[in-house]
Amino acid sequence: LTTLSSLGERSLIQRITARLSTAPWVTVGPGDDAAVVAPVRGMHDVLTTDAIVDGVHFDRRFVPFDAIGHRALAVNLSDLAAMGAEPRCALLSLLLPDDIDLPAIDRILDGFLALAGEHRVTLVGGNITRTPGPLTLDVTAIGSIHPRRILRRSGARPGDHVYVTGTLGSAATGLRMLRSNASNDPAAPNDCVARYLRPDPRVRAGLLLGRNRAATSCMDLSDGLADGVRQIAEASNVGITIDASAIPLSEALRESHARDGASSVETALTGGDDYELIFTVRHSHRGRLRSVVNRLAGLPVTRIGVVTKSRDLLVDDGGRTRPLPHGYEHFR
Amino acid sequence: LTTLSSLGERSLIQRITARLSTAPWVTVGPGDDAAVVAPVRGMHDVLTTDAIVDGVHFDRRFVPFDAIGHRALAVNLSDLAAMGAEPRCALLSLLLPDDIDLPAIDRILDGFLALAGEHRVTLVGGNITRTPGPLTLDVTAIGSIHPRRILRRSGARPGDHVYVTGTLGSAATGLRMLRSNASNDPAAPNDCVARYLRPDPRVRAGLLLGRNRAATSCMDLSDGLADGVRQIAEASNVGITIDASAIPLSEALRESHARDGASSVETALTGGDDYELIFTVRHSHRGRLRSVVNRLAGLPVTRIGVVTKSRDLLVDDGGRTRPLPHGYEHFR
Numbered sequence: 001l002t003t004l005s006s007l008g009e010r011s012l013i014q015r016i017t018a019r020l021s022t023a024p025w026v027t028v029g030p031g032d033d034a035a036v037v038a039p040v041r042g043m044h045d046v047l048t049t050d051a052i053v054d055g056v057h058f059d060r061r062f063v064p065f066d067a068i069g070h071r072a073l074a075v076n077l078s079d080l081a082a083m084g085a086e087p088r089c090a091l092l093s094l095l096l097p098d099d100i101d102l103p104a105i106d107r108i109l110d111g112f113l114a115l116a117g118e119h120r121v122t123l124v125g126g127n128i129t130r131t132p133g134p135l136t137l138d139v140t141a142i143g144s145i146h147p148r149r150i151l152r153r154s155g156a157r158p159g160d161h162v163y164v165t166g167t168l169g170s171a172a173t174g175l176r177m178l179r180s181n182a183s184n185d186p187a188a189p190n191d192c193v194a195r196y197l198r199p200d201p202r203v204r205a206g207l208l209l210g211r212n213r214a215a216t217s218c219m220d221l222s223d224g225l226a227d228g229v230r231q232i233a234e235a236s237n238v239g240i241t242i243d244a245s246a247i248p249l250s251e252a253l254r255e256s257h258a259r260d261g262a263s264s265v266e267t268a269l270t271g272g273d274d275y276e277l278i279f280t281v282r283h284s285h286r287g288r289l290r291s292v293v294n295r296l297a298g299l300p301v302t303r304i305g306v307v308t309k310s311r312d313l314l315v316d317d318g319g320r321t322r323p324l325p326h327g328y329e330h331f332r
Numbered sequence: 333l334t335t336l337s338s339l340g341e342r343s344l345i346q347r348i349t350a351r352l353s354t355a356p357w358v359t360v361g362p363g364d365d366a367a368v369v370a371p372v373r374g375m376h377d378v379l380t381t382d383a384i385v386d387g388v389h390f391d392r393r394f395v396p397f398d399a400i401g402h403r404a405l406a407v408n409l410s411d412l413a414a415m416g417a418e419p420r421c422a423l424l425s426l427l428l429p430d431d432i433d434l435p436a437i438d439r440i441l442d443g444f445l446a447l448a449g450e451h452r453v454t455l456v457g458g459n460i461t462r463t464p465g466p467l468t469l470d471v472t473a474i475g476s477i478h479p480r481r482i483l484r485r486s487g488a489r490p491g492d493h494v495y496v497t498g499t500l501g502s503a504a505t506g507l508r509m510l511r512s513n514a515s516n517d518p519a520a521p522n523d524c525v526a527r528y529l530r531p532d533p534r535v536r537a538g539l540l541l542g543r544n545r546a547a548t549s550c551m552d553l554s555d556g557l558a559d560g561v562r563q564i565a566e567a568s569n570v571g572i573t574i575d576a577s578a579i580p581l582s583e584a585l586r587e588s589h590a591r592d593g594a595s596s597v598e599t600a601l602t603g604g605d606d607y608e609l610i611f612t613v614r615h616s617h618r619g620r621l622r623s624v625v626n627r628l629a630g631l632p633v634t635r636i637g638v639v640t641k642s643r644d645l646l647v648d649d650g651g652r653t654r655p656l657p658h659g660y661e662h663f664r
Binding site: 089153 | 363365368371376382387414421425457458462472552
């Protein structure tokens with residue numbers, strides 16, 4: 001095996017750089033002290049960074065290397081989507097333990113670059129260093145946005161309806177299946193596993209919601225629906241009541257939970273890794289939302305609740321309300 | 333002690349965010365899914381990322397937490413300086429092991445924000461995660477530059493003179509002293525230790541070199557002079573001969589090496605962590621360089637060699653030439 005120490009940092013960077021495509025607005029690409037890019041006229045820059053760590057955000061024992069590369073970019077594109085931004089470029093910081101070999105790095109890049117290509121994201125720079133710790137990928141993603149099209153968390157107003165894209169809880173179920181090795185069961189609904197391994201950031205949905213000014217607030221669901229509801233409510237100084245029966249669940253999730261007896265709704269509320277968007281829409285703007293949904297061709301958008309003046313965070317279980325559970329919080 | 337697990341990620345982010353200043357061009361600051369910043373009219377964005385890892389790039393046993401925070405930003409500002417960019421904002425990604433407590437994080441931020449303030453850099457976002465591995469800080473720094481003022485590595489031409497800012501080798505000597513605990517010796521030249529602990533990125537020098545179009549190429553010296561010479565020569569398809577006797581050494585380095593018998597020149601050539609700039613200047617542009625130097629008020633700029641058509645990389649030791657040694661390369 002070609003190990004990192006026999007290859008050297010510079011050769012590794014050259015090997016990666018040789019795979020990269022460029023774009024006309026990239027003034028200086030990888031290989032210099034920094035990248036230089038021309039901004040989009042009239043637009044602002046959107047900047048986000050998110051790291052994934054082996055043993056914390058994924059587990060090398062059951063997540064293939066290309067899925068690790070995919071995920072590292074996906075979680076960042078999801079943040080851009082939540083702002084309504086159009087992604088443009090990314091920086092990739094690789095922290096490599098000694099037992100990572102060259103084929104593994106190639107596979108990580110496979111996953112990263114495939115998703116980048118799908119969203120026309122150019123990898124313009126990055127950094128490689130060894131670490132005595134776990135494999136870590138830290139990505140910075142940069143997008144562009146018109147300053148009057150920004151989707152913040154803080155714009156929800158009483159009476160707005162609460163929506164989510166896609167279905168919830170599948171990724172958390174997929175992770176549970178991978179952990180218990182049940183994913184090898186041929187009867188297992190591997191849609192859940194696929195949703196966990198290769199989340200599909202809702203870039204187009206965020207972009208259309210921003211451009212159509214359809215949403216009053218928006219964020220992405222990385223730590224479960226309950227966490228997203230809480231964050232939007234706190235940032236907007238409002239309450240939110242979620243209708244439990246309206247939460248969109250995948251067929252695969254329902255089947256899995258029918259077998260194991262777990263509550264699908266609870267999984268959707270508290271399980272993480274969905275990377276769907278939660279957003280609020282003024283009643284008078286539902287026409288704008290309809291035109292967004294029409295252009296999303298197949299991605300479900302579901303109304304799951306309502307914004308309230310009272311600051312309470314509630315789940316409505318068929319007429320009986322209960323407090324919103326807590327989502328996943330890191331360090332806890 | 334207040335530990336991370338008792339505080340929670342969100343409270344920690346709020347604690348940090350409360351310390352941050354903002355700027356009129358920050359459209360959305362920390363606390364949303366991503367930051368939004370207005371670009372500078374007519375300028376391009378300069379993007380760089382660099383991580384520092386405990387046990388690889390520093391050692392918590394002898395580097396104070398505020399110096400760790402300082403260093404994480406400094407190495408990135410040094411990359412911006414090497415392009416001739418004006419720094420504007422940064423994202424800070426903190427990867428925290430369980431034994432890092434709140435006072436340590438506060439001190440890391442002290443060092444980071446003090447240097448940020450000095451260079452008018454706004455911390456607009458970031459990420460915090462726990463890691464089972466070592467303390468790691470990954471910073472993305474963003475600057476702006478006029479597209480015709482970019483300092484690349486690739487512009488050196490035969491006949492150009494080679495210059496460096498400051499003095500070389502001090503940081504490597506400081507690190508050696510810290511490692512051997514000699515820094516507690518009252519006779520020890522602690523200038524070296526200070527240079528290692530809190531490198532001063534040459535932001536103003538890079539900016540002036542770019543604005544005056546004084547340099548044909550430029551990069552920063554993070555892995556020693558020999559590495560910098562090699563990189564510029566390779567990127568520019570030229571050779572470089574360095575005059576060993578011209579390499580600027582600090583008084584503290586000379587004194588230290590007079591005692592321990594080490595070669596100051598070899599330390600400067602192969603020791604890392606200097607974060608000075610190396611750059612090349614056309615003979616006919618030495619007037620431009622003079623006006624840059626006049627405005628640098630006290631930062632020495634020293635001619636150390638010449639660019640050659642032959643691709644050889646040489647050190648001239650008083651008339652006898654020898655091949656340029658290799659600098660520090662990671663993974664080796």
